[in-house]
Amino acid sequence: MRECSWLFRTLLLNVSGLLKNDVLWSGILSDKVLPVNSSDTVLACAPALNKTLCGIQRKGPFSENECFKNIAKDLVDYEAIISSYIKLQNLRSPAEEVPPLNRTLQIIHNLLKSCNFTWTEKASVEENAMWGKSSFDNRQKMLMIMRAFHIRTITFNRAVGYIASGEHKNTPSPF
Numbered sequence: 803m804r805e806c807s808w809l810f811r812t813l814l815l816n817v818s819g820l821l822k823n824d825v826l827w828s829g830i831l832s833d834k835v836l837p838v839n840s841s842d843t844v845l846a847c848a849p850a851l852n853k854t855l856c857g858i859q860r861k862g863p864f865s866e867n868e869c870f871k872n873i874a875k876d877l878v879d880y881e882a883i884i885s886s887y888i889k890l891q892n893l894r895s896p897a898e899e900v901p902p903l904n905r906t907l908q909i910i911h912n913l914l915k916s917c918n919f920t921w922t923e924k925a926s927v928e929e930n931a932m933w934g935k936s937s938f939d940n941r942q943k944m945l946m947i948m949r950a951f952h953i954r955t956i957t958f959n960r961a962v963g964y965i966a967s968g969e970h971k972n973t974p975s976p977f
């Protein structure tokens with residue numbers, strides 16, 4: 803499970819790097835964030851965020867399973883979105899855009915493989931319906947989604963850190 807925690811950190815570093823990619827987002831000025839609204843990760847993993855996110859209070863005890871189920875759901879959804887994006891015919895510069903995004907996809911695949919996620923369902927987003935004819939608009943949308951994914955990835959890492967600390971059950975965790 804150390805592998806899994808390491809992969810979450812790798813994902814965070816990777817996505818942080820992607821946001822600074824000059825090619826992927828060249829010319830885009832918007833600083834909006836577009837969340838993918840399908841999971842309850844923030845709530846399900848809330849105790850881990852206790853110290854930093856005010857106001858989020860769970861009912862009932864923290865469930866590692868519930869938290870992980872939501873993380874997996876997020877990963878599956880973002881994977882679907884990124885996969886559909888790199889297959890678009892009208893990418894501005896596929897040779898430069900696909901490899902960095904594909905790298906992110908590989909990390910997500912590894913996470914889905916290495917961590918014992920119980921979530922096995924398909925993506926719940928209409929990923930293909932997200933994209934239009936304008937390559938600029940698509941890039942802008944992908945950037946907004948990537949920002950939301952970045953925030954989510956920070957949440958994942960906090961949740962994993964919290965679980966690894968064993969604080970929620972007073973026993974050492976396998977992480």
Ligand SMILES: *[C@@H]1O[C@H](CO)[C@@H](O)[C@H](O)[C@H]1NC(C)=O
Binds near residue numbers: 803918976977
């Ligand atoms: C993940 O699942 C495998 C196979 O069931 C098990 O051997 C391993 O201990 C599990 N790891 C964790 C961290 O739960």
Ligand SMILES: *[C@@H]1O[C@H](CO)[C@@H](O)[C@H](O)[C@H]1NC(C)=O
Binds near residue numbers: 836837838839947
């Ligand atoms: C999330 O939901 C809002 C409101 O329903 C919607 O406008 C937005 O496009 C959704 N985000 C994504 C990535 O689908």
Ligand SMILES: *[C@@H]1O[C@H](CO)[C@@H](O)[C@H](O)[C@H]1NC(C)=O
Binds near residue numbers: 850
């Ligand atoms: C959550 O906040 C409460 C109240 O501030 C505190 O007593 C508790 O230890 C915190 N839990 C964690 C996991 O930080």
Ligand SMILES: *[C@@H]1O[C@H](CO)[C@@H](O)[C@H](O)[C@H]1NC(C)=O
Binds near residue numbers: 888901904905908
């Ligand atoms: C993504 O990377 C994998 C593994 O390196 C490779 O097999 C695959 O062809 C790549 N896909 C694209 C679309 O570049």
